[in-house]
Amino acid sequence: MSDRSNSVIITFYKYTRIENPEEFQPVLLNFCLQEEIKGKIYLAFEGINGSVSGDHKKIELFKSYIQSFPFIGEVIFKEDPVFGICHEKMFVRVRKELVNSGARDIDLSLGGKRLSPEGLLKLYEEGKEFVIIDTRNWYESKIGHFKNAVIPPIENFRDWPEYVDQIDDLKDKTVVTYCTGGIRCEKASAVMVEKGFKDVYQLDGGIVSYLHKFPDTFWEGGMFVFDNRRVVEVNTKEELKHVATCHYCNKPTSKYINCHNLKCDKIFVCCEDCRKTHDYSCSEECKTALSRRSRYYD
Numbered sequence: 001m002s003d004r005s006n007s008v009i010i011t012f013y014k015y016t017r018i019e020n021p022e023e024f025q026p027v028l029l030n031f032c033l034q035e036e037i038k039g040k041i042y043l044a045f046e047g048i049n050g051s052v053s054g055d056h057k058k059i060e061l062f063k064s065y066i067q068s069f070p071f072i073g074e075v076i077f078k079e080d081p082v083f084g085i086c087h088e089k090m091f092v093r094v095r096k097e098l099v100n101s102g103a104r105d106i107d108l109s110l111g112g113k114r115l116s117p118e119g120l121l122k123l124y125e126e127g128k129e130f131v132i133i134d135t136r137n138w139y140e141s142k143i144g145h146f147k148n149a150v151i152p153p154i155e156n157f158r159d160w161p162e163y164v165d166q167i168d169d170l171k172d173k174t175v176v177t178y179c180t181g182g183i184r185c186e187k188a189s190a191v192m193v194e195k196g197f198k199d200v201y202q203l204d205g206g207i208v209s210y211l212h213k214f215p216d217t218f219w220e221g222g223m224f225v226f227d228n229r230r231v232v233e234v235n236t237k238e239e240l241k242h243v244a245t246c247h248y249c250n251k252p253t254s255k256y257i258n259c260h261n262l263k264c265d266k267i268f269v270c271c272e273d274c275r276k277t278h279d280y281s282c283s284e285e286c287k288t289a290l291s292r293r294s295r296y297y298d
Helices: 021-034 056-067 117-125 138-143 157-164 183-194 206-213 272-277
Strands: 007-015 038-044 047-055 077-082 090-094 113-115 131-134 144-146 174-178 199-203 219-221 256-258 267-269
Touching: 007 056, 007 183, 021 038, 021 056, 021 090, 047 056, 077 206, 113 117, 117 199, 117 206, 131 144, 138 144, 138 267, 157 183, 174 183, 174 206, 183 199, 199 206, 206 219
Parallel strands: 038 090, 113 199, 131 174, 174 199
Antiparallel strands: 007 047, 007 077, 038 047, 144 219, 256 267
C-alpha cells in the first residue's frame, strides 16, 4: 500500500452459484496482485467471501471488478479506514464451503428472516422478548457480544448443527442469530429453520453493519476480526468497552495475542503491560520454551 493514510479495508460475502471456482481463482488473484491489493478471498460453488485492503482508489476498482462478473453481480461491501497493514499477503483459495458448517447440503433459501440493525435496536429498546445467539467461535464471543446474548461453547462453526440439537427448548421462541459480517448467521439460521425452529432471524450485515450505525448501545466489548487488527474497539462508553479480563492481571481488556511458543500458539486475552512482562507467553513454561517466534506479533 503506497499511502497508508488513504487505505481502507473491506469485507464482503455473497452466496451465489459459481460453476467453476477453480478457473475463477487465478483470474481474481492476478487482478489483486496487479493492483497491489492484499487480503484473503475464499471461493466455493456456493459463493464468495473475502476481506481485502489497499489504497482507496484501488479498492474502488476492485469493487467494480468483482461486480462485473454476471455470476456474482451486486455485492454489499462493509468498509473502514485503516492506518496500518491489515494483511501481509494476498491469496485466493477454493473451498468446498465458504464456512465449514458441517451442513453442506443446507438450503440457504430457508434462512432466517433478515433483521436490519435498526430492527435489532428496536427489539432491545422496546424490551421485546427474544433470544439472541452468537454463531461465532467461543474466542470471538469472549471479548465482545450483544447484551444478554447466548454464547455457544463452539470451537468451530462446523459444531453449530450439533449445538442446535441441544437447544430444542428455544424452538418456539423468537431467535436472532448474528456473526461478524453475516455469512455465518445466514447459514446458521437456515440450519435452525430446517431443524424446526419457528421464528428465526439473522442480523443483516452482521455485527459490522450494526456497529457502523449504533455504537455505544447494546454491543458490549470489542469485535474480533480475522486480519492484522485482530480486535476492533468501537465503543466510547467506559462501561461498554470491555467484557473480558487479562489472563494474568484480570484488568479489563479486549486485547488478544497468540502465545509465542510455536508449539503452543494458544490464543488468550492479555493486556498491553502483561504481554511485555510475560514475553508474549501464556505461561512460564512457554516463556522459556526453545521453539519461539523469531519476532513479536500481537
